[in-house]
Amino acid sequence: MKRRVLSTMILLLALVLAACNRGGQTPTRGEVYVYVAVPLSGFQANGGQTVLGGVRLAAEEINRSGGLRGYRVVVRPLDDESDDDVAVAKVDEIQAAIDQGDIVLGVIGHLNSGQTAAAMQRYQDMPLVVITPTASEQSLTERGYTNFFRVNANDQTQAAVDAAFLVNDLQARRVAVIHNDTTYGQGLAASLVDELEQRGAAAAVKLQVAEGQSRYTQEVGRIEQAQPDAIFYAGYEIEAPYLRASLVEAGVDAPMLASDGAFLAATIDESNGTAEGMYISAFAPSPRNTADARWFEAYQAVEYRNPDTYSVNGYVAMQVLAAGVRRADSFDSAKVSDALRSAPVETLLGDLRFQSDGDLTDPQIWIYQVDAGEFAQVK
Numbered sequence: 001m002k003r004r005v006l007s008t009m010i011l012l013l014a015l016v017l018a019a020c021n022r023g024g025q026t027p028t029r030g031e032v033y034v035y036v037a038v039p040l041s042g043f044q045a046n047g048g049q050t051v052l053g054g055v056r057l058a059a060e061e062i063n064r065s066g067g068l069r070g071y072r073v074v075v076r077p078l079d080d081e082s083d084d085d086v087a088v089a090k091v092d093e094i095q096a097a098i099d100q101g102d103i104v105l106g107v108i109g110h111l112n113s114g115q116t117a118a119a120m121q122r123y124q125d126m127p128l129v130v131i132t133p134t135a136s137e138q139s140l141t142e143r144g145y146t147n148f149f150r151v152n153a154n155d156q157t158q159a160a161v162d163a164a165f166l167v168n169d170l171q172a173r174r175v176a177v178i179h180n181d182t183t184y185g186q187g188l189a190a191s192l193v194d195e196l197e198q199r200g201a202a203a204a205v206k207l208q209v210a211e212g213q214s215r216y217t218q219e220v221g222r223i224e225q226a227q228p229d230a231i232f233y234a235g236y237e238i239e240a241p242y243l244r245a246s247l248v249e250a251g252v253d254a255p256m257l258a259s260d261g262a263f264l265a266a267t268i269d270e271s272n273g274t275a276e277g278m279y280i281s282a283f284a285p286s287p288r289n290t291a292d293a294r295w296f297e298a299y300q301a302v303e304y305r306n307p308d309t310y311s312v313n314g315y316v317a318m319q320v321l322a323a324g325v326r327r328a329d330s331f332d333s334a335k336v337s338d339a340l341r342s343a344p345v346e347t348l349l350g351d352l353r354f355q356s357d358g359d360l361t362d363p364q365i366w367i368y369q370v371d372a373g374e375f376a377q378v379k
Helices: 002-024 045-064 084-099 113-123 155-169 183-198 217-226 240-249 265-269 293-303 309-328 333-342
Strands: 030-038 071-079 103-109 129-132 148-150 174-180 202-209 230-234 256-258 279-282 345-347 350-352 366-371 374-377
Touching (some): 030 045, 030 309, 103 113, 103 333, 155 183, 155 230, 174 183, 240 265
Parallel strands (some): 129 148, 174 202, 174 230, 256 279
Antiparallel strands (some): 345 350, 366 374
């Protein structure tokens, strides 16, 4: 009897250990590399770091589950410094890794459309998959790239949603359209003007500012003269809070909607309290609206900081890349790309399906309003 009980206990223990090993086996076949090409220094470093944090968390979870095809995923950061020339130069590091025999699965990046477009001139001929977490310039998916995907909406989608919000929700017919001098800002502003006109509205004034500009005396004067019903800004968190503060201080009370580039805590933190009531459009729900407490704790354990908006996008981009490898059962970039187009991919943002050009079939935009110093989703 004792022998039978002991045998049963040994069998149960063996089954438990086997189950544990299947769920958390250590990758043993080698390493596969994923580059994260984003700004990690300069004025957009915070945005880039949030993408990197999301990728790191996803990679750690993948490795705890056995890696990809038995290989450990290693994340290699690349600082593109928000500069097109630097972004292109950094491709040399990736090419050198490939030349020395490293298994380079892909690139998650870039944060901005300008650097993405510049680097894709070289990525398109390399054996890797590129997934941008945030670059939205529409033409990126109109250039025939077979290895390019994005997990966010493009500028055309954002412009349509933002124009509808301005006209239908804010009842605006004359909108001041301001943008920074980047590829992203110029493209989004142009698309927005077209969308406004399709809805019977128009741009009361169109202004361009410099990337990183902090003083807006002349621009505010032009906006005051135009007397718009609402203000739209296409740019980044390094400009939006200062433009908003200048408008509020001048007594301009027209509602303001800023684009996804300003959907970072810095827009609130740097506005000296004037961001209250301001609207922001975004490519993803806030982490607090998307992830549970376990995800927050896991992110903090990896990054030693709270997740910010682009953390979700970075995490989802890594999920997509991993799903393509699993579905293709290969590291071959062409096979992974084909696999990603073949069926929906389950992610933190729900099931994502890609068109042949790499854009999402059902992209989404969310609208937030700053309320009590926090982004509150309103649409």
